[in-house]
Amino acid sequence: MNSDDRRWAERARELGFNQLEVARRQAEAWRNGLTGVTALLGTVFIVKGRDDVTELAWWLQWWIAFLLVVAFASLIRAIFLALGAAAGETNERILLTGEDLREWTEGEVDRVGRDIGAAKRWTIAGMALIAMALLTAWLSPTAETTRPMMRVDFEGGVACGPVTFERAGYIGVTSKYGSPVDTKLWVPVDKVSLLREVPSCP
Amino acid sequence: MTQRKGPIENHRAVPWAPTEFGLLETFSVMTDPEGTGYVVEGSCPTCGAHLKIDWHFGNPGYKGVTVSPDVVRPKAGPRTINCDCGHDHAGRPGSAYDDGCGASWKVMLP
Structure with missing residues (x-):
């Protein structure tokens, strides 16, 4: 060693x-x-x-x-x-x-x-x-916001959001659009009293 | 570990030599009366010094922040003891890490 x-x-x-x-x-x-x-x-x-x-x-x-x-x-x-x-x-x-x-x-x-x-x-x-x-x-792309926001007054109340016409005789309104709890409401056309575009929904 | 030297009349001035004795039954291993460790007592098989050794629990190397200690209960089995009689023994090298005659042996921890 x-x-x-x-x-x-x-x-x-x-x-x-x-x-x-x-x-x-x-x-x-x-x-x-x-x-x-x-x-x-x-x-x-x-x-x-x-x-x-x-x-x-x-x-x-x-x-x-x-x-x-x-x-x-x-x-x-x-x-x-x-x-x-x-x-x-x-x-x-x-x-x-x-x-x-x-x-x-x-x-x-x-x-x-x-x-x-x-x-x-x-x-x-x-x-x-x-x-x-x-x-x-x-x-990621931004959320779809190109559809106009519409205020829909009808007999049962007021709804606001983008609208669709997918079902004959009804207007589809997506309320609380963009949130996790958005809901689509189908309003009969003959019950609608006012339909107008608004800058934003409450 | 603390060693207490016994009466000097037990001691023989033998030359320093590293010697291993294996397990010795002549040493007593008792639980400390305060329950804080063990007391080992007996005579060195080489130089005859009476040794009373206190084995305590201690912190081996913790740098953390908690202060309340967890005592690790030791397993039963043999434990090594070096003679640390504290007397001069001829021929002890400066690099020796013991302070005795060079003898080492084991005792059985219950």
Whole structure:
């Protein structure tokens, strides 16, 4: 055994005792990196397209909101996993003997590795969902608003919205047009007393 | 882990030598009266020093924010003890991590 062999063997032996500190430092670096990557998302918004989703169809608005909520939850999960890996998940007290410390250290090193891997996956998932939400907002066509809004007064009351004449003898009025609860009302033509175009419906 | 040295008359000034004895039945392992750990007591098989060792529960390396500790109950099984009698033993290298005669052995934790 030459002096290099002895030195490497000594370094390997020391590393066995320091492996948790090494794993913690790696986790801290990952935690800082993931936090930085998440902060970078803010930069994306500088090169933004549409930032008002109210012009989109209601189901696209809900889809974007769903994507952003899941993305936010994914990123929070990733950050907590990275924090737990860097700082320790629980405040455990063990019997301070060599065997107990060794078993705890080996388990903790395994856990740090697993949690950092999971944190990376959650971060990638969160960023992918945000990208999907942004692309949906930027690239989706606006909701159909070319049909004029009509106010229809009839015997039973008043309805307002785009109208259709698909059924003979009836006028179809889509009230609360564009909202998730829009309803189409069929009014007999002979019951209509007034039909006029309005700029918007209440 | 805290070791308390026994009476000096038990001690033999043998030269330092790394020696492993395996499991020793001559050591007693008792639960601490306050329930905060274990007390291990017996004589070093090499230098004869009477050793009384307190094994406590402690934090092995947590940096988080929660403060209430979860005590991990230890599994029954052998635990290693190094002689830490605190006496000078001829030939002890500067790199030795023990403070005794170099002997080590195991006791059975119930």
